[in-house]
Amino acid sequence: MNFVEQARISSSNRQKFSHLKLSKSSINAKMMCGGLADVINADDEIQKICDQVKPDAEKKTGKTYNVFTAKNYKSQxxxxxxxxxxxxxxxxxxxxxxxxxxxxxxxxxxxxADIQESKTHADAIEYF
Known part of the structure; x- marks a missing residue:
């Protein structure tokens, strides 16, 4: 594919998605494919994910959690x-x-996928 073809495709994609309005405030975190994003406060979607996997976490640790509240997260x-x-x-x-x-x-x-126990509120979220 030559430069002119690439420019034409780029232009058509720009037109196709021109209705999307993104601003700096609408982007919550810096993201790069494969790397971990910045820490974000948990929202309802993340809590829902936690609720879904709570039984798996309890099974892996052999514990019952009366509280299981998402605080913040990183994504990859x-x-x-x-x-x-x-x-x-x-x-x-x-x-x-x-x-x-x-x-x-x-x-x-x-x-x-996995769980790390014995963490505190101050412990940074890192890849594991």
Whole structure:
């Protein structure tokens, strides 16, 4: 493909998506494919993901969590999205969970991947 063909395709894509209005305030985090995004405060969508995987987290740790509240998270774009979520589990205790959500064409399936225990509110979320 030559430069003129690339420019034509780029121009047609720009026209196709010109109705989308993005501003700096509408973008919550810096994202790069494969890397972890900045920390974002958890919202209803992230809490819903936590609610879905809570039984898996309890099974893996052998514990029952009366509290399982998402606090904040980082995400990683892969073939879908990995979520690294800090979850309050009661008193001063927190866990970090990793959850994968597949792409829409694959059904947007949420799957528990792993958990780190003995975390505090101050512990940074890191890749695991």
């Amino acid at each position: 774009v892969v073939a879908g999205t990995n979520y690294f979520i800090k979850v309050h589990v009661g008193e001063d205790d927190h866990v970090h969970i990793r959850v994968h959500k597949s792409l829409p064409y694959a059904g947007s399936v949420v799957k528990f």
